[in-house]
Amino acid sequence: MKLVRITPCLWFNDAAEAAVAQYVRVFPDSRIARTLRYDAAAARQAGRPVGSVLSIEFELDGQPFTALNGGPLFRFNESISFVVHCATQAEIDHYWQALGEGGDPSAQQSGWLKDRFGVSWQVVPSALPGWLADPDPAAASRVMRAMLAMRRLDIVALERAHRGKPG
Incomplete structure (x- = not known):
């Protein structure tokens, strides 16, 4: 994935993997570049299962994005x-x-x-x-x-x- 100056990051509770899978199916020229998973230390701190998805770097029609499973603290709204x-x-x-x-x-x-x-x-x-x-x-x-x-x-x-x- 080419390094770009600005990459939107989408904060999900725990649906990053499902969302990214749907989005890359919907848009042409799309792909998953890298998936990072919670290791033991990060999982303990975040209250997540070890090995669960932490973040996914992906492209939709050539536009880079990151999806993060960060928990229920933040929710999407129409302001973005x-x-x-x-x-x-x-x-x-x-x-x-x-x-x-x-x-x-x-x-x-x-x-x-x-x-x-x-x-x-x-x-x-x-x-x-x-x-x-x-x-x-x-x-x-x-x-x-x-x-x-x-x-x-x-x-x-x-x-x-x-x-x-x-x-």
């Missing part, structure tokens, strides 16, 4: 999310279904979802930032209104809203 930029509706549908499976359906709004591990994701069309920043405020506003009415984003409907065409 990962944005998945998608070129096609098929990609949106794939990531929405795969990441949302077993997650919290009540947390699905405007392209956001929460997976079964509590991690928040935004599954969006690659064109969305440009549509929302359109110099024509009416076009940007139509896209925003359309997006806010959706759970899983629909590229065709958002593009129609951007162009001012009825659905």
Whole structure:
């Protein structure tokens, strides 16, 4: 794994191994680079079983991450999310279904979802930032209104809203 300056670290109670396994299945060009396990001294201090997973270094679509089994002290919330930029509706549908499976359906709004591990994701069309920043405020506003009415984003409907065409 190439050393990068910034690597997101995801703190799990004890689900790092299951989460990483799911994520590397969902994203192309993904892999587990290294798994560290609790030795006797660290396990004793952390109250974890000897040999259980301490941390996993992994890549999702080439982006490095670390997952840590640190215990129940911290939980994920929506103040941090990962944005998945998608070129096609098929990609949106794939990531929405795969990441949302077993997650919290009540947390699905405007392209956001929460997976079964509590991690928040935004599954969006690659064109969305440009549509929302359109110099024509009416076009940007139509896209925003359309997006806010959706759970899983629909590229065709958002593009129609951007162009001012009825659905």
